[in-house]
Amino acid sequence: MVGPQRPLFVLFGSSIVQFSYSEDGWGAMLADIYARKADILLRGYSGWTSRRALQVVDQVFPKDAAIQPSLVIVYFGGNDSMGPHSSGLGPHVPLPEYTENMRRIAIHLKSLSENTRIIFLSCPPVNEKIISERASSYSGIFSHLDRTNEACRRYSEACLEICREMDLKAIDLWTAIQKKDDWLTACFT
Template sequence: MRPKIVLFGDSITEESFGEGGWGASLAHLFARWADVVLRGYSGYNTRWALKTVERAMEGVCPEGSAPPAVVTVFFGANDASLPDRRSGFQHVPLPEYQSNLRTLCVFLKERWSGTGIILITPPPIDEEGRIQNNGDGSGLPERTNESAGAYAKVCKAVAEELGLPVIDIWSIMQGCPNWEKSCLSDGLHFTPYGNKVLYEEVVKKLRDGGLSIGTLPADLPLFSSIDPNDPLKSFSN
């Protein structure tokens, strides 16, 4: 009865249904108009996502139901981990990241040809925050903002190649005042304000694609449309 918006990504997606999360805010916004479906996998990179995407999407659309209206694809923060640091086992080389991201989008399009895809770049990295919250005693961060920026650039390139909308959250967040602490809680994951920044960008992209409360019908009569003199008449069709 309702269109689906699927959120597919790593921990920043998995945590998005937490208090103040960007996914929870989307679910609240579309509460009577669309279902927001969470498919977030903490720690995953594009290599692992590519291996598991078919299983991850099982059950999103039961047989006979409509395909999702939109899928957000938000990977790269873990791919960009430095190979010789603490989180090196999550690292995916830049050329492979580009290929994996492209293949993920092609898979989704082949599965649901009419479904829109929104790519989201990796976020910026507050290296001081990473040392404080995930340090190994070396005084060096396991991720750098420069590396995240390189992966963000490739994500945008894939979006341009495939003709897909993209949210460059790496650049957008760095335009926020004191972004290192206002947007990021531990140098990587989002504060409530960081979640708000991404939420607003996703809403803009959905609106640009024709998906907004103003364009979607409510699946059942709204309370404001029910005739108080004959309430059941509203449910007769």
């Protein structure tokens, strides 16, 4: 290690975390704001669900690590909330399983250190029209993937409820994004 130890912020989640480092993404903004003050570590996995995250949470956040994160921002739910794929192989995670997975991820993260702060991001809304148009261009290859704003709302509410029960901080993306007048076209889908 070179120089003094700095706080470690970890972004842990699926695509929303991955895209946070795109131009003007929120992860890139955090890295800029905290330059030389904190290390920002990206652990974003494209297409991942809470089920897959639970399988690796011990490896990503080992309890015996010499340095534990000061802050972990967690996002899973967008892929989990998709409807079941006809093959059974899609990313869908049933709501009760998602709830339990998120609870277990939170328990693990809370056990790392009394100084580790945790923020969960709830499932964001989707523009169903754009999702449908994009899916139809693949209709010859894939069966229909069901992604609805209603499902996103249910998963968002489940995430927020877990955070209330466990006294964790949360950002309600589903509600916050829809407060923008142009959210259907300005926000990711």
